[in-house]
Amino acid sequence: MNIVNLGDFRGFSDEKMKKHHVFSTPRFFCDVYCFEAGQGQKGHVHADEDKIYLVLEGCGMFRVGDQEHVLGVGQGTLAPAGEEHAVLNNSGARLRVLVFMAPNPS
Secondary structure, eight states: OOOOOOGOOOOOOSOOEEEEEEESSSSEEEEEEETTOOOOOEEESSOOOOEEEEEEEEEEEEOOOOOOOOETTTEEEOOOOOEEEEEEEOOOEEEEEEEESSSSOO
């Protein structure tokens, strides 16, 4: 059994959002995304994959389709396949997000 501590996935980069791979199978992946203040993930679409965002630390603006909401610790959202989605850390503090995607696009 592979056991992880999500607190171990805390690396940030001044240049851009940092992705940390937690789990991966041919059917799904789980990452932790670390955003410094002002960093984001530009709007994009996955034609065949659903993505879930769950906030572990901080808060940020999440957009799915034409809806935007600020989400904080313990909150999450689903970006269904075919819906444009984006994340922006506009909070002035660090943001860590647990991300699941299925099926795995790799």
